[in-house]
Amino acid sequence: MTNPRVKQLFEASPVILPSLLQCDFGNLEREVRQLEEDGCQGLHLDVMDGVFVPNISYGMPVVDAIRKLTDLPLDVHLMIQDPGKYAQAFSDAGADLLTFHVEAVDEIAPVLDNVRSLNMGTGLVLNPGTAIEAVTPFLNEIDVVLVMSVDAGFGGQAFNPVALDKLKALRAIKPDLILEIDGGVNLETIGSCREAGADLFVVGSAIFRSSDYAAALDRLRLEVQRHDPHSS
Ligand SMILES: O=C(CO)[C@@H](O)[C@H](O)COP(=O)(O)O
Numbered sequence: 001m002t003n004p005r006v007k008q009l010f011e012a013s014p015v016i017l018p019s020l021l022q023c024d025f026g027n028l029e030r031e032v033r034q035l036e037e038d039g040c041q042g043l044h045l046d047v048m049d050g051v052f053v054p055n056i057s058y059g060m061p062v063v064d065a066i067r068k069l070t071d072l073p074l075d076v077h078l079m080i081q082d083p084g085k086y087a088q089a090f091s092d093a094g095a096d097l098l099t100f101h102v103e104a105v106d107e108i109a110p111v112l113d114n115v116r117s118l119n120m121g122t123g124l125v126l127n128p129g130t131a132i133e134a135v136t137p138f139l140n141e142i143d144v145v146l147v148m149s150v151d152a153g154f155g156g157q158a159f160n161p162v163a164l165d166k167l168k169a170l171r172a173i174k175p176d177l178i179l180e181i182d183g184g185v186n187l188e189t190i191g192s193c194r195e196a197g198a199d200l201f202v203v204g205s206a207i208f209r210s211s212d213y214a215a216a217l218d219r220l221r222l223e224v225q226r227h228d229p230h231s232s
């Protein structure tokens, strides 16, 4: 891994990554500063195109604006058709780690090559209905598998435990793989995600629906610690 911010993010794991989808975009700078002050070590940015998923969020200009506000690693989750077409633009906008859905491409390998050649970390994403066999042929070529615990497209959905079996299976296949979980991760579900092997925890509602982000983050971090599979 040569991208220094991605290296920094992985070295800090286990890490909670706030998903900005539900932040106050009218006060983006204040939101980012608050998360920095609260000790966040990376940000998760959800890009939706209204085609691959039935929702539209934001694109390169917002990633670029966030890049100008912070040096934190930016984990960009592409929920778009034809992600390879936009890899250069997201690199230019300041993405550090670029993940895309296996369901969104016909041929995975050329898109991975493209992302890697742009010096971003690379990751493949699996929706709850997609089996891990869709990513297993690529595990030596990627940095992260992002396991969705909701169908991609919206924040605030309920956690689907099918993700836990996938995390466990992937961890068993490749013990040093970085595993990310996204969707419905909250105080009730984050412990089981850690036990199943997750390193990066994307959290939207459980932070942004709280009036005190710092307290919400502290409770989540404590729960991750309590369920660390490496501690006795
Ligand atoms: O990728 C997505 C949704 O498609 C996410 O990153 C959500 O934004 C997470 O939000 P919560 O499920 O934690 O509310």
Ligand SMILES: [Co+2]
Residues within 6 Å of the ligand: 019, 044, 045, 046, 077, 182, 202
């Ligand atoms: Co996401």
